[in-house]
Every structure is written in structure tokens, then in C-alpha cells.
Amino acid sequence: MTAVTNAPPNERSHGGQAPPPPKRRRLGDLKVAMIFLLPATIGFVVFYIWPTLRGAYLSFTEYSLLEAPKFNGLDNYDRMIHDSFFWNALVVTLEYVVINIGVQTVLAVAIAMVMYRLTRSITVRAAILLPYLVANVVVALVWYWMLDFQVGIVNQGLTWLGIDPIAFFGESNWAIPTIAGINVWRHMGYTALLVFAGLQTIPAYVYEAAEVDGAGEMKTFWRITLPLLRPVLVMVLVVTMIGSFQIFDTVAVTTRGGPINSTRVIYYYIFERAFTRFDFGYASAMAMVLFVILAIVSLLQIRLLRAKESDLA
């Protein structure tokens, strides 16, 4: 281990900026690095890179798991265009994402603002984070019970208020909003903590200046807090939205796609195609489309909301 190099003050700077060093120096710690990277690289190649390539290939094949995949060109994609279940799945997923992310983001910003103004208590923050640490499956089942048509506590409460009980999971119009709401309950605390962390990056002098200028609460929020929070909000939106598109667990243990396809979200439809019909090629093609959709959504958000630039500059 003779490769003692003098570190530049900035650790993140690239290694190769100095004039061409002798070979030994140029390779640096390559040998040691290879040993340290070996396990992670095996995992990365076998369970990330290889399946990504294989998934792309499978999307152009007919594959039932029983015999080798048969290349069939763009057939899967052609089939997808004419598959009304696929389009329904996309629409249902989109409906879910819009409700889930819309409600969750507004609530999270509200919660973060309220916490920011009222309390830094770690107990409060921990309490609102708690649902996020419990499995999706657990959360789904608890709400499945609480929202039960006959004996669920929520419908008991509605009846007590004089409202007719609602078949939250049994009626097509209610199923997606219900599932979206359940996941808002699970994620809003976590999202609020991300926004809360963002609020703390806004320097106090900006608020002081606003106060001196006589700006009221609302005006300060719309004109100062929200614009300065934008880079954080974009990151939060990208991350939560990518997660939201992948809704599966809640559907799988409650409605299983029903009633009448109203909750057959794209992830669930892919799962059904692959694991109950053994239609792996078609399922891979749909996963590919989902991949592309997610990439476009993230890029658009980052572009449209100019994530990198802060208004504070």
C-alpha cells in the first residue's frame, strides 16, 4: 500500500486533473478498489444491469416461462395499443397518482408550515412519521377494516352523522380515491418532514425583510416561502410521484383490481399478466412503457419547474 497521494482540499474533485503521472500513480488504488467493489458489482451486474437488458429484450418476445423466449418484434407493443385493459390501467393509475400526489403534497406543505411555525418537537415529528414505517400491507388491511361497509368505524361515524354508509372498496367511483387516501395517510408525514427540512434552508433574513415591508402571512407564503421552496418541492414531487405510479401492495390485498377493473392499476395489471397468465413478454413490454413514462415524468418536472435554480441566488 504505497499509493499515498496528497489529497486535494476538495474531496469531490475528479482524480485525473493533474499532469499525466507515472503509470503507478495513474492507476492509483485500482487494485484495492476492485476488491472493495467486488460484492457490490456482482449484485449490480446480476440483479440490476443484466435484468434491465434482459427485460428490454423480453419485451420484444413471446415468453411463457415454459419454453425459451421467441422474438416477435413489435407485436407486444402493437397488442398493447389495442388492449383496452392496458389503457384502462393507465387511466386508473393516472387517476390514482393525481389524487394521491395532489392531496398529499398540499397536506404535506400545510403540515410542514404549521410545524415550522408552532413546534420543533421531535415527538410530534416522530408521531406523524409513524405510519410510513409500517408496511403498506398492514396499512391497507387496517383501513380495509376501518372502512368496512357494515361494521367499519368510519361508516359507523357517518351513520351517526346521518350520512348513508359508503362502500369505499365496493363501488367503482370510490375505490381509487379510497386507495389514494389510504396512501396519503401513510406518506403525508414523511413528505411533510422532507418539506420541513426544506423550510429550514430558507434564511431568516428573507422573512424579516418581508415583515419590514409589511407583507402579511398569506402574502409571505405565496410570494416568499413557496418560490424559495421550489427546488425542494420539485425533488419531493419527482420522488413521491415515481413511488405513486408503482402502487401495488394496497390494491393487491384489498380490491385486487376490482370492482369492475376500477382499481386495476398498471403495476397490478403487469403482475397479473406475468404471474397469473404467464405472459412474460407482454408484461415486460408494459413494464418498459411504464419505465419510459416515469423517465418522461421526472424529466418534465425537473425541466418545467427549473429544479436546479434557486430564486435566492
Added chain:
Amino acid sequence: MRKQLSVGRILAWAFLIILLLLTLFPFYWMLRTALSNNTALAGNPSSLLPVETTLGAFKRVLGLSTIEEAQAQGGSGASVNFWLYLRNSVVVATITTVCQVFFSAMAAYAFARLRWPGRDKVFAVFLAALMVPPIFTTLPNFVLIKNLGLLNSFAGIILPGAFMTPFAIFFLRQFFLSISRELEEAAMIDGAGHPRIFFGMIIPLSAAPIATLAILTYINSWNDYFWPLLVGQQENVRVLTVALGVFRSQTPQGGPDWAGLMAATLIAALPMIILFLAFAKRITNSIGFSGIK
């Protein structure tokens, strides 16, 4: 002006308190239902206290009561053994966490503390994997695990997550970068090699972030449903989340065993709640920008 402000504060407090109640109530309701007698539940759906308080539901899902006892309290009588599923979850989450964190730490060391050509490019490639949605790699991974004959084995459930995740490497690299290089150089002059620096210096100095990452990894692995559902259906390797799904689908449509179901969800949730309470401060504070996941 001052009065208006205080009205606003009262409203804000009210909002926060309602929110906390909404957040915590389902946990209470889980407990209340789990401690109830299922046959009596339907008659008293809005009682805030357990109905005919009993540990029957827990005994039932832990496989400790006879079929007759279970059916008398509204259970389905099907044999369920959440002890076994609990053990399976512990096995899967523990091995996954230990391997994933350790191997990711090794990789993070190579990316943060060693100098070699192409380092930052390789790191970027690792990070890019964060962009690929899990379902896309899950289908081929299932084929791979199936071809390896590892369906319904712990190895099959654990392997894909055992080596690394891009997030874990990214997370640890950040902390490793912040350790001063002088310390490392002093150790090297004393003749310490890389293994000694890694185990004797970097890991102890990063104990706090490593612990945070390990806790988060454990929770995620414990809560995972999709992958174990695909590769670990059989009872001997079935983890809690999968078992809950099965239990829910076995429950009769007419008179579901709600008490049993809630007892089972509590068994699945409680270890994570305890883990969280023990490390609440550490976990809560870790949710910031490095915590985006």
C-alpha cells in the same frame, strides 16, 4: 393584529392535533380490534374499548388455540402460524440488512476514499440504476431466480437485495467523503493497510450513519411485499407481509375474522413500531435531503 395572530395559532394547533389524532387512531383501532372477541364485534362496532376483551385472536393467529376454540371466537379454523412467519421475516430482514449495508459500505469506501481512474463515471452508472423502476428488473430477476431453482427459498428472497442498493452506496459515500484525510494518512504512515483503515477507522467513525442506514434498510426489508410474494409463497419461507395477504384472502366473505386479522397485522407492525420508538430521534432526523428515498 396580535389578536388575529393568536386566532391563527389556535387554528394551527387545532389542525395539528386533529392530524395527530388521525395519524394515531388507526393504531389504537388495530389494538382495540385485536383484543376483541370476533363473534361479538359485529354487535358492537363502535365501542371504543375492546369488545369482550380476550387474547383469543392472538392465540388463534399464533397457532396456540385449538380449532374449536378458534371457531368459537369467530376464527376460520384454518391453521395459521404467525410465529413461523415472524421468524421468516426476522431471517430475511436481518440477512438482507447485514449483507446490504456491509457490501454497500465497502463500495462506498472505494468511491469515497480510494483514487482510481474512472471512479466517478462508475459511480454515476451505479446511481443511474435508481432510475429503473423495480417492476422492470423484477420480471427478469424472477426468471433468473426460478432458473437457479431458488423459488421458495430464503436465498431467492434475499439475494437480489443482499449485495447493494444504489441508495445505500450513495448515502454512505456522502458520510465517508466528510472524514478528514489527515487521519487516514497518519494511519497509513503507521503502516495501516486499506482493510485496517476501513474496519478500524472509517466504519467506527461512521457508526451513526451506518446505524441509521441499517435501521432504514431493516424496516424496508421487513415491509417489502412484492418480491417475497413472487418468490416466497410457500409456508416455510413465507414472510409476514405475504402471510397477511394470504390470511386476508382466506378469510370467509360472510363473516371475516377481523379480530384475527388485526392481531396478525399488529404482530407484523409491532416489531417496526418498537424499533422506531427505540430510535425515533435518529430515524426522524435522518429524513432530510439525504433521506430522500
